[in-house]
Every structure is written in C-alpha cells, then in structure tokens.
Amino acid sequence: MLAPPGAGKGTQAEALASNYGVPHLATGDLLRKEVASGTPLGEEASAYMDRGVLVPDALVLQLVLDRITKPGLLDGFVLDGFPRSIRQARLAHEWGVQHRRTFHAVIHLEVPRDVLVTRLLRRGREEGRSDDTEETIRRRLLVYDEETSPLLDFYKERGILIEIDGSATVEEVTEEIERRLDELDLS
Numbered sequence: 703m704l705a706p707p708g709a710g711k712g713t714q715a716e717a718l719a720s721n722y723g724v725p726h727l728a729t730g731d732l733l734r735k736e737v738a739s740g741t742p743l744g745e746e747a748s749a750y751m752d753r754g755v756l757v758p759d760a761l762v763l764q765l766v767l768d769r770i771t772k773p774g775l776l777d778g779f780v781l782d783g784f785p786r787s788i789r790q791a792r793l794a795h796e797w798g799v800q801h802r803r804t805f806h807a808v809i810h811l812e813v814p815r816d817v818l819v820t821r822l823l824r825r826g827r828e829e830g831r832s833d834d835t836e837e838t839i840r841r842r843l844l845v846y847d848e849e850t851s852p853l854l855d856f857y858k859e860r861g862i863l864i865e866i867d868g869s870a871t872v873e874e875v876t877e878e879i880e881r882r883l884d885e886l887d888l889s
C-alpha cells in the first residue's frame with residue numbers, strides 16, 4: 703500500500719488483509735507500539751517520528767522481517783507504510799529474491815493535497831496522534847514527495863502499480879481495490 707499520509711492506506715490495508723485472510727503489517731503501527739512499550743527500538747524511533755521524518759532503515763526492516771518470518775515465513779501479507787524509499791524498496795527486493803517472494807501488487811491511493819491536510823488535522827484532533835500537527839504534517843508530506851513518491855515509477859516500471867482514486871468513500875475505494883486485484887492472477 704503506497705500512499706501519502708492521510709490517504710486512507712491504514713483503513714484500506716486493514717480491509718484488504720481481512721478480505722484475503724492475511725496479516726496487516728503497518729510499519730507506523732508497529733513503531734508506535736514499540737514507542738508505547740518503551741523498548742530501545744521505540745526510544746530510538748520516536749524522535750524521528752515526532753519530527754515527521756523517516757526512521758532509519760535498519761530499525762524498520764528489523765520490525766517488518768520479524769513479523770514476516772516468525773514463527774514461520776508468512777504465505778501472504780498486506781504491507782502498509784513499507785517500503786517508503788527507493789533504498790527500502792531495493793532492500794525488500796533483495797530479501798524477496800533470497801526467499802523467492804515477490805510483491806503481487808502495489809496499490810497507490812491518489813488523494814488531492816488539500817483533502818489530505820484536512821483529514822490529517824481532523825485525525826490529530828480526534829485521535830491525538832502526536833505527529834498530526836500542522837508543522838509535522840507539512841514535513842511528512844514533503845518526505846513523501848521527496849523519498850516515497852519515486853517508488854511510483856519504480857513499481858510502474860515493474861508493471862505492478864495499481865492506481866486508485868482514494869478520494870471516494872471508504873467502501874467505494876475498498877470495492878475498487880478488490881475489483882482491480884480480482885483482475886490479477888494472485889496464484
């Protein structure tokens with residue numbers, strides 16, 4: 703799931719994971735859990751998260767791979783929030799080659815910038831996420847533009863990018879994602 707903050711990737715990834723009966727692995731959620739539990743990894747990550755910049759690759763990779771490989775290698779999963787840079791995409795690809803795994807599809811939710819900001823500010827008020835403040839939102843969107851959006855071309859060139867209008871209702875977006883995935887051979 704590849705989308706800017708506020709595009710609804712968490713909500714859609716959750717629905718997708720439950721429809722396919724596979725785990726939903728959200729790096730942001732996993733990191734927030736580490737922060738809340740006060741683990742060394744969480745302590746190291748929290749300063750980056752509060753500033754709205756990317757946490758070092760090694761920390762994120764460790765979290766994701768732990769979930770994918772333990773206790774056994776998962777058959778399938780929905781990744782939400784990873785990879786988030788070309789370097790992470792290359793690391794994920796190298797891991798996939800070694801373990802004979804590949805991403806079947808990369809879903810991009812397209813949402814206009816003003817809608818993203820409105821949604822994030824509302825989430826900040828309702829859920830109290832510490833990185834949903836105006837200044838941090840601006841930085842997270844900038845980080846998305848600079849570091850994450852190059853992945854769109856990276857996956858388009860590999861022929862697995864699915865572009866979805868993320869400004870429709872939650873249900874409409876879920877239906878559209880399912881319709882587009884049904885067209886693929888996921889065997």
Ligand code: AMP
Pocket residue numbers: 707729730731733750751752754755756757758759762782783784785786790833842
């Ligand atoms: P999210 O919940 O996906 O919006 O992520 C919240 C924050 O967690 C981001 O602003 C980053 O600081 C950090 N984060 C989540 N996923 C990654 C990742 N793949 N690489 C680096 N940092 C990440």
